[in-house]
Amino acid sequence: xxxxxxxxxxxxxxxEPISLRMTVDGEVITDADLRLGYNHRGLExxxxxxxxxxxxxxxxxxxxxxxxxxxTCFVQGVEKLMEVAPPRRGxxxxxxxxxxxRVHSHLLWLGVAGHExxxxxxxxxxWRDREIVMDLLxxxxxxxxxxxxxxxxxVRRDLDEGQKAKILEGIVTLxxxxxxxxxxxxxxxxxxARIAGVGMLSKEQAVSLCAVGPVARASGVARDVRxxxxxxxxDELDFELCTADSCDVLGRVVVRVKELLQSxxxxxxxxxGLPDGDIVAKAPRKAKPGEVVSRxxxxxxxxxxxxxxxxxxxxxxxxxxxxxxxNYPATVVMLRKGFIADIPLIFAAIDPCICCAERTVTLVSxxxxxxxxxxxxxxxxxxxxRSKNAPVxxxxxxxx
Amino acid sequence: xxxxxxxxxxxxxxxxxxxxxxNPDRRRIFLKVAPSDLVPAVTLLRDKYDCAHLxxxxxxDKGEAFEFLYHLASRxxxxxxxIEVPRAEPRFASICSAIPGAILYERELQxxxxxxxxxxxxxxxxxxxxxxxxxxxxxxxxxKHVRPEEVIPGGKS
Numbered sequence: 151x152x153x154x155x156x157x158x159x160x161x162x163x164x165x166e167p168i169s170l171r172m173t174v175d176g177e178v179i180t181d182a183d184l185r186l187g188y189n190h191r192g193l194e195x196x197x198x199x200x201x202x203x204x205x206x207x208x209x210x211x212x213x214x215x216x217x218x219x220x221x222t223c224f225v226q227g228v229e230k231l232m233e234v235a236p237p238r239r240g241x242x243x244x245x246x247x248x249x250x251x252r253v254h255s256h257l258l259w260l261g262v263a264g265h266e267x268x269x270x271x272x273x274x275x276x277w278r279d280r281e282i283v284m285d286l287l288x289x290x291x292x293x294x295x296x297x298x299x300x301x302x303x304x305v306r307r308d309l310d311e312g313q314k315a316k317i318l319e320g321i322v323t324l325x326x327x328x329x330x331x332x333x334x335x336x337x338x339x340x341x342x343a344r345i346a347g348v349g350m351l352s353k354e355q356a357v358s359l360c361a362v363g364p365v366a367r368a369s370g371v372a373r374d375v376r377x378x379x380x381x382x383x384x385d386e387l388d389f390e391l392c393t394a395d396s397c398d399v400l401g402r403v404v405v406r407v408k409e410l411l412q413s414x415x416x417x418x419x420x421x422x423g424l425p426d427g428d429i430v431a432k433a434p435r436k437a438k439p440g441e442v443v444s445r446x447x448x449x450x451x452x453x454x455x456x457x458x459x460x461x462x463x464x465x466x467x468x469x470x471x472x473x474x475x476x477n478y479p480a481t482v483v484m485l486r487k488g489f490i491a492d493i494p495l496i497f498a499a500i501d502p503c504i505c506c507a508e509r510t511v512t513l514v515s516x517x518x519x520x521x522x523x524x525x526x527x528x529x530x531x532x533x534x535x536r537s538k539n540a541p542v543x544x545x546x547x548x549x550x
Numbered sequence: 551x552x553x554x555x556x557x558x559x560x561x562x563x564x565x566x567x568x569x570x571x572x573n574p575d576r577r578r579i580f581l582k583v584a585p586s587d588l589v590p591a592v593t594l595l596r597d598k599y600d601c602a603h604l605x606x607x608x609x610x611d612k613g614e615a616f617e618f619l620y621h622l623a624s625r626x627x628x629x630x631x632x633i634e635v636p637r638a639e640p641r642f643a644s645i646c647s648a649i650p651g652a653i654l655y656e657r658e659l660q661x662x663x664x665x666x667x668x669x670x671x672x673x674x675x676x677x678x679x680x681x682x683x684x685x686x687x688x689x690x691x692x693x694k695h696v697r698p699e700e701v702i703p704g705g706k707s
Contacts, residue, residue, distance in 0.1 A: 186676075186677045187676070187677030187678065187679060190677050190678075192688060192695070194689065195688055195689060195693075195695070230575065357602050357603070358602070358649070358650050358651060359650055359651040360603050360604050360605075360649065360651030360652070361651075362603075373603070373625070378623075378625045378626070379577055379623075379628070440574075441580075442575070442578075443578055443621055443628055443630060445605070445623075445628065452605060452623075454605045454606055454621060456606070456608040456619065456621065458610055466610065467608070467609075467610045469606065469608035469609075471605065471606035471655075475654065476605075476606075476651070476654075478654065479650070479651050479653065479654060
């Protein structure tokens with residue numbers, strides 16, 4: 151007999167409103183259906199009524215965690231349309247904030263992963279350290295959430311020597327602590343056993359379902375917009391593309407941990423190599439008719455904006471595709487054959503950002519809804535067979 | 551492959567089917583095909599040009615026609631495949647057989663532009679509310695949002 155369990159739109163396991171319908175057979179999920187729209191704000195339509203400058207602040211408010219990602223992706227595109235070249239100092243500061251944002255987002259996620267796996271001290275440690283980077287962001291921009299650093303043609307705030315020293319100091323502490331936690335992870339077998347083999351997504355599935363970001367990279371798909379489409383300063387920085395091939399939640403933790411260390415490297419390179427000069431170039435009020443595809447590697451994966459200009463001071467069309475949306479079809483696959491108790495863990499492992507994903511759209515894959523009558527003895531036989539084939543990976547090892 | 555090589559190769563492979571190929575910026579290629587050539591073109595891009603990753607599908611209402619762009623990303627470039635569908639008969643084929651990850655974006659198009667994607671595996675209503683009226687397509691240019699009048703239970707005091 152099949153049961154459907156509704157999880158959400160309001161549920162203690164979820165931090166934002168989304169509705170998951172699980173068709174379950176005992177403890178095992180046989181199908182998952184997602185219903186979005188609880189956070190839909192019609193933002194793309196609204197953008198058509200706002201000027202280019204107003205839209206920077208609008209796109210920044212798509213998301214509270216990766217606010218700089220959306221604003222940067224938008225501004226990058228508009229600069230191409232207006233043929234404005236931002237000064238190099240401005241670009242360095244802009245992408246320095248991007249990497250700091252990635253650090254805060256990944257630390258936040260590591261804490262959530264620890265919490266969902268029942269490792270709450272890990273959660274408290276990472277969130278304590280996240281305060282270091284949050285303080286740095288507040289020092290640079292004056293804000294903790296919406297940094298409002300971007301403007302068309304550069305950034306709005308400069309860095310001085312004292313701030314540069316503080317950033318480097320913060321990064322030293324963060325690096326030391328991050329490395330320490332990885333060692334804790336390595337000697338904490340219950341944590342590794344809890345996340346290994348959970349939420350499997352094969353490489354072929356990741357490619358065909360167009361997964362992005364750490365989810366794709368944890369399945370062995372070596373894709374990163376910073377590497378394959380190096381925008382702005384990324385072709386001048388020395389960093390590595392991080393992947394894992396275990397295809398599960400453990401792999402997603404490993405990828406994000408490695409990315410943290412790469413981000414620290416990039417931040418140091420950018421602070422030390424910060425060029426002199428202006429931080430902003432003057433931009434026109436209107437953009438010539440044209441279209442541009444702007445891509446950006448947000449903490450959660452590839453973020454893409456398609457902007458079409460019609461010669462006025464407002465866009466003809468702004469299309470936003472946030473990374474979480476691209477990962478939903480993959481999530482449905484990950485949830486299948488998992489346990490009910492794994493739902494929060496698997497769902498958290500894509501680092502979902504529902505407010506990002508829902509400036510429009512929903513998804514997919516319905517439960518069959520079939521019902522059948524099963525005898526008690528059959529049920530017992532099924533239960534025994536299932537426990538033997540349960541998707542649990544034993545004797546997992548921390549890969550560091 | 552460099553951008554110029556990709557453009558030349560696309561012209562060779564598609565011949566007369568490639569209505570327009572432009573390369574306005576580094577690693578950005580726009581290719582226009584007829585709606586009837588959409589699925590073969592996507593399959594060709596996926597198999598020969600390593601474009602298995604569909605970033606998104608964007609749509610614009612151009613009055614007489616809808617313009618849809620399929621942003622396909624390879625490791626070296628983004629090839630944006632453009633089709634134009636007349637407003638009077640807004641229908642074209644689904645590419646889910648070639649790229650299963652397209653389902654979401656196609657459902658979004660159906661809902662937001664009122665087009666019909668033929669052969670879509672799951673054509674249910676998307677994120678718009680369940681009580682959204684039929685025939686209202688928010689991303690069409692002639693659609694304007696009218697805020698419904700607020701009804702205060704019991705009336706104003």
